[in-house]
Every structure is written in C-alpha cells, then in structure tokens.
Amino acid sequence: MxxxxxxxxxxxxxxxxxxxxxxxxxxxxxxxxxxxxxxxxxxxxxxxxxxxxxxxxxQPAIQITVSLGNAVNELKFEPNHLEFLAGKRYQLRLTNPSQLKHYFTAKDFADGIWTQKVQAGKVEIKGAIHELELKPGAEAEWVFVPLKSGTYGLRCPIPGHTEAGMTGEIAIKN
Structure with missing residues (x-):
C-alpha cells in the first residue's frame, strides 16, 4: 500500500x-x-x-576433485588453479591424503557463490561457508553455484603452510 x-x-x-x-x-x-x-x-x-x-x-553438478596435500606430505593444492562458470552447479570434492590437517580457505570466493550444502561423513551443512578444515584422511563435498565473477585467492592458513606454497587461485567466469 x-x-x-x-x-x-x-x-x-x-x-x-x-x-x-x-x-x-x-x-x-x-x-x-x-x-x-x-x-x-x-x-x-x-x-x-x-x-x-x-x-x-x-542441473547435474559438475564434479571437480581437489587434494589438500598429498601422501608424501607436500604442502600444496592439487590442482591449485580452479575455474568455474557463473550459474553452473558444481560438486567440489575435497580430499586430504596427507598425515597433516589442512584448510581450504577462500573467503572472497565463498562470498561470491550460493552454497547448496557441504557434506562430510554423515553430516550435511547448509548456509554460508568460508573455510573447511580437513583432518588427515578426511573428505568433504561442497555443492555450490558461482554467482559473482572474479579471481579469488585460495590458501591453507595453518602457520607455515601458505609460506611453503599451499596457495591457489579460483576464477569464476561469466
């Protein structure tokens, strides 16, 4: 009125x-x-x-797998460059095959997507996600739709990990 x-x-x-x-x-x-x-x-x-x-x-989710570290404990993301298209649905499968815990931290990227869910084990989380911690041997799935184009940084903020090269780049394109 x-x-x-x-x-x-x-x-x-x-x-x-x-x-x-x-x-x-x-x-x-x-x-x-x-x-x-x-x-x-x-x-x-x-x-x-x-x-x-x-x-x-x-829409079927496009599946992409990223390893946080590897079996010989190298501090890196494999792959360390990810590219997504805005408006498409993705299932990002995160694995940690190392004996160290790692973080998948990309706050600006997370602010530019719509998260449908994050699933780890028998737990499903909904809502805004900015960082995931994966303990040794852990796996998680992050289902989302990119909304905002741009290039975003990815890193593991555990002391020494970023400095050792555990960084990456995420690009969202229209």
Whole structure:
C-alpha cells in the first residue's frame, strides 16, 4: 500500500506541474512505464526465482576433485588453479591424503557463490561457508553455484603452510 501512495505522490507532483503539453505527455508516459515495469518486476520476481532455483537443483553438478596435500606430505593444492562458470552447479570434492590437517580457505570466493550444502561423513551443512578444515584422511563435498565473477585467492592458513606454497587461485567466469 505504501508503494502505491508513493507512486500517487509522484504522479500528482509531475503531472500537475505547469509545463508545455509535450513535456507533460512525456512525463505521463514515463510515469506509466515506470508503474508498469515496477508492478511487472514485483509480480514476476518470486516466480522467476522459484523457477531458477528449481532449474539449478535439477542441473547435474559438475564434479571437480581437489587434494589438500598429498601422501608424501607436500604442502600444496592439487590442482591449485580452479575455474568455474557463473550459474553452473558444481560438486567440489575435497580430499586430504596427507598425515597433516589442512584448510581450504577462500573467503572472497565463498562470498561470491550460493552454497547448496557441504557434506562430510554423515553430516550435511547448509548456509554460508568460508573455510573447511580437513583432518588427515578426511573428505568433504561442497555443492555450490558461482554467482559473482572474479579471481579469488585460495590458501591453507595453518602457520607455515601458505609460506611453503599451499596457495591457489579460483576464477569464476561469466
């Protein structure tokens, strides 16, 4: 109701202001077009969002595996460069084959995606995720849809791991 009162005030303000007939016709057209687009957008948004999320959940996830370290305890991500397309659904399988714990930390990347779930063992986590810790021998799956294009840093923040080269890059492209 407040929206309609606001539009009414705009219409009264712009259409009663003394001006040439041509300018008044342009203002009328502008106000009517704005009202129609606004009403159409408000009405269509929930339906469009529901269809989009249904389509994404029906989309098979593209599977990518990343190892945090390796069996000989090298401090690196394998691979250390990941590339995703915005709007596609991914299942990132993280493994830790080493005898050390490692983190998969990419906060800016995590802020630019929609996380459907993270699953580790018999636990499924939903909501915003910024960092995953994998203990020796652990595995986790991160299902998400990239939304914001850009290039993001990846690292293991355990003291000495980043400095030893346990870093990477994640790119999201349109």
């Amino acid at each position: 407040k929206i309609y009162k606001h539009f009414y005030k705009i219409v009264i303000k712009y259409l009663t202001f003394p001006s040439s007939a041509w300018l008044q016709i342009l203002r009328w057209n502008y106000v009517i077009l704005t009202l129609l687009l606004g009403i159409n957008f408000i009405a269509a948004t929930p339906v469009m969002a529901a269809n989009l999320s249904d389509d994404l959940l029906k």
